[in-house]
Amino acid sequence: xxxxxxxxxxxxxATPSTRHMPACQVIDFRDRLFMIDCGEGAQLQMMKQRLxxxxxxxxxxxxxxxxxxxxxxxxxxxxALHEKGGSLTxxxxxxxxxILSEIMAGFCRETSFEIKYNIITPKRAVxxxxxxxxxxxxxxxxxxxxxGFKFSEKPKARHLRGDxxxxxxxxxCRLEDIRRGADYxxxxxxxxxxxxxxxxxxxxxxxxYCSDTMYNPAVADDVRGVxxxxxxxxxxxxxxxxxxxxxxxxxxxxxxxxxxxxxxxLILGHYSKAYDSDEPFAREASxxxxxxxxATEGMKIDLL
Amino acid sequence: xxxxxxxxxxxxxATPSTRHMPACQVIDFRDRLFMIDCGEGAQLQMMKQRLxxxxxxxxxxxxxxxxxxxxxxxxxxxxALHEKGGSLTxxxxxxxxxILSEIMAGFCRETSFEIKYNIITPKRAVxxxxxxxxxxxxxxxxxxxxxGFKFSEKPKARHLRGDxxxxxxxxxCRLEDIRRGADYxxxxxxxxxxxxxxxxxxxxxxxxYCSDTMYNPAVADDVRGVxxxxxxxxxxxxxxxxxxxxxxxxxxxxxxxxxxxxxxxLILGHYSKAYDSDEPFAREASxxxxxxxxATEGMKIDLL
Numbered sequence: 001x002x003x004x005x006x007x008x009x010x011x012x013x014a015t016p017s018t019r020h021m022p023a024c025q026v027i028d029f030r031d032r033l034f035m036i037d038c039g040e041g042a043q044l045q046m047m048k049q050r051l052x053x054x055x056x057x058x059x060x061x062x063x064x065x066x067x068x069x070x071x072x073x074x075x076x077x078x079x080a081l082h083e084k085g086g087s088l089t090x091x092x093x094x095x096x097x098x099i100l101s102e103i104m105a106g107f108c109r110e111t112s113f114e115i116k117y118n119i120i121t122p123k124r125a126v127x128x129x130x131x132x133x134x135x136x137x138x139x140x141x142x143x144x145x146x147x148g149f150k151f152s153e154k155p156k157a158r159h160l161r162g163d164x165x166x167x168x169x170x171x172x173c174r175l176e177d178i179r180r181g182a183d184y185x186x187x188x189x190x191x192x193x194x195x196x197x198x199x200x201x202x203x204x205x206x207x208x209y210c211s212d213t214m215y216n217p218a219v220a221d222d223v224r225g226v227x228x229x230x231x232x233x234x235x236x237x238x239x240x241x242x243x244x245x246x247x248x249x250x251x252x253x254x255x256x257x258x259x260x261x262x263x264x265x266l267i268l269g270h271y272s273k274a275y276d277s278d279e280p281f282a283r284e285a286s287x288x289x290x291x292x293x294x295a296t297e298g299m300k301i302d303l304l
Numbered sequence: 305x306x307x308x309x310x311x312x313x314x315x316x317x318a319t320p321s322t323r324h325m326p327a328c329q330v331i332d333f334r335d336r337l338f339m340i341d342c343g344e345g346a347q348l349q350m351m352k353q354r355l356x357x358x359x360x361x362x363x364x365x366x367x368x369x370x371x372x373x374x375x376x377x378x379x380x381x382x383x384a385l386h387e388k389g390g391s392l393t394x395x396x397x398x399x400x401x402x403i404l405s406e407i408m409a410g411f412c413r414e415t416s417f418e419i420k421y422n423i424i425t426p427k428r429a430v431x432x433x434x435x436x437x438x439x440x441x442x443x444x445x446x447x448x449x450x451x452g453f454k455f456s457e458k459p460k461a462r463h464l465r466g467d468x469x470x471x472x473x474x475x476x477c478r479l480e481d482i483r484r485g486a487d488y489x490x491x492x493x494x495x496x497x498x499x500x501x502x503x504x505x506x507x508x509x510x511x512x513y514c515s516d517t518m519y520n521p522a523v524a525d526d527v528r529g530v531x532x533x534x535x536x537x538x539x540x541x542x543x544x545x546x547x548x549x550x551x552x553x554x555x556x557x558x559x560x561x562x563x564x565x566x567x568x569x570l571i572l573g574h575y576s577k578a579y580d581s582d583e584p585f586a587r588e589a590s591x592x593x594x595x596x597x598x599a600t601e602g603m604k605i606d607l608l
Contacts, residue, residue, distance in 0.1 A: 015385050016348050016378075040378040041345050044320050066381040066411040074320075074344040077370040081319050099410040106403040107370045 001055075002028040003304035004153065004205055006228065009045035011269030011295040013234050013248075014067045016040065020271060021297055022067035023211055025230070026051050027151055029133060035059040036149055036209050042071035043078050049298060053082050058128060060135070061092040062211045063146035069096060073103045080111040087114040091127055093145060094119050122147050124222065138222035140213035142247040148213070150223065152206040158198035168192055205303040208263075211270060214244045215253035220260035227303055229263040230295070232270035236280035239272070248272075251281035255288035269295035305359075306332040307608035308457065308509055310532065313349035315573030315599040317538050317552075318371045320344065324575060325601055326371035327515055329534070330355050331455055333437060339363040340453055340513050346375035347382050353602060357386050362432060364439065365396040366515045367450035373400060377407045384415040391418040395431055395439075397449060398423050426451050428526065442526035444517035446551040452517070454527065456510040462502035472496055509607040512567075515574060518548045519557035524564035531607055533567040534599070536574035540584035543576070555585035559592035573599035 005028040012020025022039025026046065033055045035042070046053065056079070062068055072090070079088065090100065097117040104115070120127055120137055122145040128135035132154055137147040157179035165175070170184055178184060184192045208223035210231045223229050233251035235243045240250050249257075251268050258266035266289055268281045275281075282294040293301065309332040316324025326343025330350065337359045339346070350357065360383070366372055376394070383392065394404065401421040408419070424431055424441055426449040432439035436458055441451040461483035469479070474488055482488060488496040512527035514535045527533050537555035539547045544554050553561075555572050562570040570593055572585045579585075586598040597605065 015382050016351075018348070018351050021348075022378075040375070041348065044322070044325075044345065047320075047322050064410065066378055069411070070378045070381070071344070074326075074370055074374045077374070078319050095410060099407060102406050103403060106368065106399060107373070 001031060002300075002302060004029055004207070005303065006207060006230070006267070006301040007049055007051060008267075008269070008295045008297055008299040008301075009042055009049065010037075010039050010297060011271065012039075012067075013270050013272050014065065015273050016067070017273040019276075020273070021045060022071070023062075023270060024071065025209065026056075027207065029151070031055065032057045034135070034151070037062055037068040037211060038071040038075060039067045040070045040074070043075040045297065046075075053079055053084055056084070056088060057086070058135075059088065059090045060127075060149050061090065061096055062140070062148065062209070063142060063144055064093060064096050064099075065144065065212070068211065072100055073107060076100075076104060076111065076115065077108045079113065080108050083112045085113055087116055089116040089118055089128075091118045091120050093121070120147060121145075138219075140210060140219065141216045142212045142214070146212050146247075148208060148210040148219070148222065150206060150208045150226065153204035155204055156201040158194070158201045160198055161196075164192075164197050168197070170197070207303060210254075210257070212247060213249060214247050215249045215257070217257070217260060220257050223257070223263065224261045225263065226261070227264040228267060228301060229258050229261065229265070230267040230269060231257055233268040233281050233285065234270050234272045236275065237284055238280070239274065251285040252288055255285035255292065258285075258289045258292075265291045265293065265301075267293045267295050267301065305335060306604075306606065308333055308511070308606070310511060310534070310571070310605040310607065311353055311355060312571075312573070312599045312601055312603040312605075313346055313353065314341075314343045314601060315575065316343075316371075317574050317576050318369065319577050320371070321577040323580075324577075325349060326375070327366075327574060328375060329513065330360075331511070333455070335359065336361045338439070338455070341366055341372040341515060342375040342379060343371045344374045344378070347379040349601065350379075357383055357388055360388070360392060361390070362439075363392065363394045364431075364453050365394065365400055366444070366452065366513070367446060367448055368397060368400050368403075369448065369516070372515065376404055377411060380404075380408060380415065380419065381412045383417065384412050387416045389417055391420055393420040393422055393432075395422045395424050397425070424451060425449075442523075444514060444523065445520045446516040446518070450516050450551075452512060452514040452523070452526065454510060454512045454530065457508035459508055460505040462498070462505045464502055465500075468496075468501050472501075474501070511607060514558075514561070516551060517553060518551050519553045519560070521561070521564060524561050527561070527565045527567060529566055531568040532571060532605060533562050533565065533569070534571040534573060535561055537572040537585050537589065538574050538576045540579065541588050542584070543578065555589040556592055559589035559596065562589075562593045562596075569595045569597065569605075571597045571599050571605065 010021030234248035314325030538552035
């Protein structure tokens with residue numbers, strides 16, 4: 001269990017290869033796992049990376065191409081065999097929910113857990129929210145409707161200053177409100193400003209996932225300031241002319257988005273199988289933006 | 305390209321594990337590849353085992369459980385991206401054809417090859433035949449309708465005796481008929497019996513695949529005398545009581561079928577993920593039948 005960790009399960013593109021698996025990531029956020037895209041073989045990658053099926057609670061599908069979706073039927077069948085309980089929410093377009101329901105009706109009529117569908121659309125919207133995390137969609141620019149996902153930690157509680165809490169003799173029952181920013185009113189009516197009682201909270205971190213998109217500066221607005229950005233880089237410079245017509249980006253273009261958005265770190269992936277090495281992607285992106293990682297299966301990136 | 309070779313792509317059972325992939329085999333028969341069952345990850349196993357997509361011509365699905373079927377959508381999508389031409393025939397039950405058509409309509413609307421469906425039923429029938437090979441179905445005994453497949457080489461041409469062909473001065477245009485068993489009539493009307501002109505052909509070999517079945521002696525009748533039999537062995541003796549209720553067999557039961565059917569060699573597979581080692585399967589089966597192989601991914605068994 002991690003605080004906020006991105007696990008790379010697959011970072012290849014449409015055709016799997018012996019080097020890379022199709023698209024899949026798992027965000028390990030405290031007690032739960034959030035999967036983003038689910039290419040064929042995702043279930044096996046979860047096993048290999050020791051990500052427990054029982055902790056999987058949400059799956060987010062960016063678009064309805066096979067390399068981002070076709071691991072779902074097998075994964076759900078296996079979850080049923082593993083007797084996972086509770087519920088699993090699948091965030092996908094209407095058509096994805098329809099096809100998956102059809103497949104499940106044929107292959108996996110009984111599950112030990114409830115499958116919920118949350119229908120998403122290709123626009124900016126909050127699609128999941130709890131006490132600690134918000135997940136938003138934003139539009140991407142591919143050959144079919146496609147969204148990116150932004151995972152943002154909510155603001156955290158402020159740190160109490162033990163010395164001041166003691167000095168003002170503040171009762172325990174008030175501490176939770178003070179952590180959330182409240183001032184303290186003394187029995188005599190004197191107001192002690194929160195700033196005297198607390199220090200700033202730990203920073204909240206954020207992660208954005210942009211899979212399958214042509215270069216579009218509008219993306220930078222939607223991912224502005226995130227700590228870590230994953231942006232597809234299907235091609236390097238040598239095939240740059242193929243990128244836009246196919247709804248994809250080069251590594252250099254991904255880096256330009258990272259720079260324009262002022263993100264902390266850029267992760268590259270969704271490599272075309274035309275490449276024998278990931279080296280050109282990282283090298284060319286680094287010429288535009290300093291903090292670049294080329295994803296590979298099994299990689300874990302801790303945001304906290 | 306092989307003459308008649310069984311390639312093991314997956315020999316695990318319902319849940320894939322880090323040890324075994326779900327069910328898939330490829331028969332490499334002269335110029336073509338015939339796939340039997342298509343568990344998730346089959347396309348990647350084909351790549352790893354260097355079995356060329358372009359040579360794949362027929363896929364036979366034994367029954368509609370996910371671990372025998374869910375590799376199909378990804379495989380077909382990839383074949384389309386690889387611009388495979390010609391046609392691909394999928395032999396499956398009505399429901400399988402319906403679901404696959406539905407998935408393909410959602411994920412892979414355009415293919416560069418024609419997908420043909422041959423609807424099979426769970427009974428004994430010839431479902432494919434050409435000049436060199438016959439494929440038959442026969443019933444298996446699982447929780448859902450299920451068939452085995454028997455691949456039989458047709459009788460081959462007889463060998464010409466060069467000395468006799470020369471002695472009787474037989475023209476080249478008659479040799480093909482003589483290879484097929486015809487007598488030769490001399491210009492003076494004398495009949496030379498084929499037996500004087502030829503020797504026996506090479507033996508024709510056969511292979512039977514029995515996936516997902518409880519032990520049933522009737523199976524031995526359907527696979528009688530095959531050179532190589534693959535028979536599922538989900539369990540070893542220690543879980544024997546689980547086998548029949550789940551529609552599966554033990555390795556020992558598989559060996560009893562092999563013995564009763566008088567086959568040449570037995571291949572075991574479809575191992576439950578409950579086992580850390582394949583050793584008990586081969587050991588227990590060997591106590592009943594001498595010539596046993598425990599399948600593993602990447603294994604190639606030459607019948608010719």
